[in-house]
Amino acid sequence: MNAARTLACVVLLAVCGVCLTADWLAPAGYAKQFREVPGSPPSRQHLLGTDEIGRDRFARVLYGTRISLLLAPAAALVSTLLAALVGGLAGYLGGIWLRLATSFTDLFLSLPWLFLLITVRALLPLNVSPLLSVLITFFILGTLGWAASARVLSASADSLRNSDFVLQARASGLRGARLFFVHVLPNLKPVLYAQFWISIPVFILSEANLGILGLGVAEPLPSWGSLLRELEGLVSFREEPWRLVPLVLLIVVLISFQLVLSNEEVTA
Amino acid sequence: MLCKIVRRLAAIAGIVVLGGLLSATLVRLAPGFDTDERTFDPSLNAESVNALRQARAGEHNILHFYAAYLRGALHGDLGTSHTLGQPVQSLLRERWPVTLRVAGIGLLLGWLLAATLAFSACLCQQRAYDLFGTALSGAFLCIPAAVLALLSVILNAPGYLAIALIVFPKIYRYSRNLLDKAYTLPHLTAARAKGLGEIRILLWHVLPVVAPQMIALAGITVSIALGASIPIESLCGLPGIGQLAWQAALARDLPLLVNVTVLVTLVTLLANSGADVMIHMLRPREA
Numbered sequence: 001m002n003a004a005r006t007l008a009c010v011v012l013l014a015v016c017g018v019c020l021t022a023d024w025l026a027p028a029g030y031a032k033q034f035r036e037v038p039g040s041p042p043s044r045q046h047l048l049g050t051d052e053i054g055r056d057r058f059a060r061v062l063y064g065t066r067i068s069l070l071l072a073p074a075a076a077l078v079s080t081l082l083a084a085l086v087g088g089l090a091g092y093l094g095g096i097w098l099r100l101a102t103s104f105t106d107l108f109l110s111l112p113w114l115f116l117l118i119t120v121r122a123l124l125p126l127n128v129s130p131l132l133s134v135l136i137t138f139f140i141l142g143t144l145g146w147a148a149s150a151r152v153l154s155a156s157a158d159s160l161r162n163s164d165f166v167l168q169a170r171a172s173g174l175r176g177a178r179l180f181f182v183h184v185l186p187n188l189k190p191v192l193y194a195q196f197w198i199s200i201p202v203f204i205l206s207e208a209n210l211g212i213l214g215l216g217v218a219e220p221l222p223s224w225g226s227l228l229r230e231l232e233g234l235v236s237f238r239e240e241p242w243r244l245v246p247l248v249l250l251i252v253v254l255i256s257f258q259l260v261l262s263n264e265e266v267t268a
Numbered sequence: 269m270l271c272k273i274v275r276r277l278a279a280i281a282g283i284v285v286l287g288g289l290l291s292a293t294l295v296r297l298a299p300g301f302d303t304d305e306r307t308f309d310p311s312l313n314a315e316s317v318n319a320l321r322q323a324r325a326g327e328h329n330i331l332h333f334y335a336a337y338l339r340g341a342l343h344g345d346l347g348t349s350h351t352l353g354q355p356v357q358s359l360l361r362e363r364w365p366v367t368l369r370v371a372g373i374g375l376l377l378g379w380l381l382a383a384t385l386a387f388s389a390c391l392c393q394q395r396a397y398d399l400f401g402t403a404l405s406g407a408f409l410c411i412p413a414a415v416l417a418l419l420s421v422i423l424n425a426p427g428y429l430a431i432a433l434i435v436f437p438k439i440y441r442y443s444r445n446l447l448d449k450a451y452t453l454p455h456l457t458a459a460r461a462k463g464l465g466e467i468r469i470l471l472w473h474v475l476p477v478v479a480p481q482m483i484a485l486a487g488i489t490v491s492i493a494l495g496a497s498i499p500i501e502s503l504c505g506l507p508g509i510g511q512l513a514w515q516a517a518l519a520r521d522l523p524l525l526v527n528v529t530v531l532v533t534l535v536t537l538l539a540n541s542g543a544d545v546m547i548h549m550l551r552p553r554e555a
Contacts, residue, residue, distance in 0.1 A: 103283075107290065110283050110533050112495025114413065115513065119291070119498075119525070122517035123298035205412050209499055212414035213514075231418045247415060254410035 008259035015253055019066035026059030031220040041242070048242050051230060055220070061246055064222030068204055069253070071138040076199035078142025080149060080192055084185075087150030091157025092184050101154055108147035116144055117206055121215040130221035137216050141203045149195040156191045160184050194261075201257040208250060224250050273545070280537045284530055289334050291529035295522045296330045327522050337526060347523035351515065356527045359512060364531075367508035370501070371493040374431025378489070381432065382439035390447045390474075391466050401444065405437035413496040417503040427504040434496045435489045442485050446478040453477065480547040487543030491536045 018025065028034075038054040040046060048057035090101030108116070121140055128136065160166055161184070169183050204224065210216035211225010212232075219226065227246035234243055312320075327333045340347060346356040385401045416430040450456075451474065459469050497510030505511075509528060516524035 107283055107286050110287060110537050111529070112491045112532065112536060114495035115498055115532055116495075119513060119517045119529070120294060122514065123294055123520065125299050201410075205410070208412040209414045212412065212418065213499055213502065228412065228415055228418075231415065231422070234418075234422055237422075247411070250412075251407060251410040255406055258406060258409070 004259050008256035011252060011256045012260065015065065015249070015256075016069060019062055019069060022059070022062035022066055026056060026062050028056055028059055030060045030063040030222050031055065032059075041240070048245055049240075052233070057242070057245075060222040060227060061249065064224055064227045064246070065249060065253075067134065067217065067221065068207060068224045071134060072141075072200050072203040072207065073196075075138040075141040075145070075203045076196050078139070079145040079199050079203075080196045082143065082146035083149035083153050083195060084188065084192055086146065087153030088157045088185065088188055089180070090150075091154035091159075092161055092180050094158060094161055098154060098158060101150065105147045105151050105154075108144075109151070113145075114206075114209060117141070118210065118213065118215065120144060121210055126215065126218075128218060130218045133216070133218035134221060134223070137207060137210060138203070141206055145199060145203065145206075149199065152195060153188060153191055156188055157184060160187055197257075197261050201254050204250070204254060204257075276541055276544075280534070280541060283537060284533050285338070287533040288337075288526050288530040289330075292330050292334050292337075292522060292526045295520055295525050296327070296333075298520050333522070334526075337523070346527050349516070349521055349524040351519040351521045351524070356523055359524070360509070360527060360531060363507060363509050363512050366506055367494075367497055367501070367510060370428045370506060370508060371431055371490075371497055372428075373426075374428040375435060375489055375493050377428065377432035378435035378493075379439055379486070382436045382443060386440055386443040386447055387470065389444065390451060391470065401440060405440040408433050409437040409441070412499075414499040414503060417500040420500075421504055427500050427506050430500050430504070431493050431496055435492055438492065439485060439489060443478070443482060446481050447474065450474045450477045476550075479550055483543045483546045483550070484540075487540040490539035494532055494535060 033054040034046070034050055034056065035054050037043075037046070037050055039052050040050045040054075042049045046056050046058060048061060051057055051060070086101055086104070090097045117140065121137070124136055124140070126133075166179070166183055169179055174183070207216055207223060208225045208228055211223055211227075212229050214229070216225035217223040224246060228250070230243060231247070234240065237244065337347060344357070346360070348355050349359060352359060382405075385404075389398045389401050411433075413430070413434050416433055417427070419425070420427060420430045453473075456469060456473055459473055464473075494510075497508060498514055499510075500506070501508045501510035502514045509531065512524065513528045513532070515521070516528055
């Protein structure tokens with residue numbers, strides 16, 4: 001492990017650690033309004049100042065980062081499982097199943113990712129409770145983001161289907177689900193891990209895009225998307241540089257993810 | 269070759285038709301599909317409200333709607349937008365040039381920036397320069413498209429610059445990896461040993477090796493630029509196809525959204541297929 005990768009791991013662990021202690025570091029919470037100081041600059045009481053309606057920006061950054069960092073892996077898990085189900089099984093079964101799965105993934109991949117994501121989210125109810133909006137957002141990410149991973153997995157499973165050890169297992173009488181779960185799936189693990197890790201930063205970015213357009217997590221619950229939406233009212237970077245903190249944090253976390261994912265893992 | 273092209277065109281047509289059907293089904297199943305805001309207008313009498321409801325009755329059965337839509341499309345009638353009250357054909361005709369210009373210039377700038385950085389990094393072989401390119405592309409890779417759109421609004425920058433900065437890191441990273449691999453090929457060492465200059469090596473021995481993958485990447489970047497056009501056009505107030513798609517989705521405008529989906533799918537598939545055809549044409553013929 002090189003120094004950059006170690007540093008990236010430390011940054012990610014530190015960010016996760018700080019976010020998990022948000023209740024202790026920002027006891028006032030993300031929704032409490034300090035009505036006497038709306039839109040105030042950083043101070044000892046409010047490290048990153050307050051937003052237009054007087055909520056502590058530091059608390060919102062902590063809680064928002066926690067939500068994004070918890071739910072992006074959850075969405076990545078859903079999409080990887082779907083990809084394993086569609087791509088892995090189709091590659092293992094081969095023939096018509098593989099052709100059907102390839103056509104289905106082609107259909108999904110023929111639509112640009114952002115176009116598909118934004119359109120589907122806009123079609124779903126927007127006037128829902130904050131918790132439901134979180135679930136809808138990350139469920140959509142999980143259920144729409146499987147196609148590219150499924151393509152990779154079906155290719156891997158297809159090559160495994162004709163490998164020597166699978167042929168030998170077949171010759172020994174192993175068939176169906178047992179052959180798939182005992183011999184094929186364990187060998188797909190590295191690809192599954194790689195697809196899972198690759199999906200996390202993609203989903204974090206996608207959630208941010210949705211949030212800025214007002215299609216992400218609903219107020220008052222914060223997420224990186226809704227925090228970045230505040231940039232809309234920014235007039236000058238020089239006057240209020242602290243408002244860029246969520247963006248800087250997002251970039252730092254995503255760069256750390258890029259560094260943690262080594263080339264070997266990405267191309268596995 | 270002709271057979272392959274016909275097969276590819278048939279596959280594109282099939283995917284486009286299925287993509288349209290998928291989008292129509294999504295809109296039909298979306299909550300609030302049946303609601304027409306105009307029916308709440310107290311100034312309308314019962315007959316007018318009924319007429320409005322009747323006008324949308326044909327959309328309830330999605331298969332009937334889609335069959336009628338395809339029949340109309342074959343005769344050049346793409347339907348009428350419910351929210352904008354205009355024929356979809358004229359809306360697409362008005363908006364398409366804006367997207368074409370913004371995405372086209374953005375792609376051109378993105379490719380220019382990425383290719384210049386990647387090729388010059390290969391030619392000058394300096395670690396600091398390479399690190400600069402990697403850091404720059406890494407940073408832009410981590411900025412959401414919508415943030416770039418917001419920043420372009422704040423800085424009064426044109427929308428195509430945001431598209432350029434979205435596609436730039438992807439092109440740079442991919443082309444840099446390709447060039448790195450190409451530069452390790454043994455025949456380049458032989459070429460250097462024979463005294464060939466770096467520029468000649470790049471133009472005669474490296475570019476032909478990486479060209480097929482770069483062309484494939486060009487097809488993919490069209491799709492990325494089209495996807496990014498939704499947040500960029502919506503936030504920058506550019507009246508293009510991206511903004512139209514955004515409005516159509518929010519208003520559950522079935523005819524408009526189906527047409528925009530069909531158009532976007534068609535352009536994406538044609539870009540990728542065009543890239544495939546170019547790669548096929550560049551491939552050396554076997555004896």
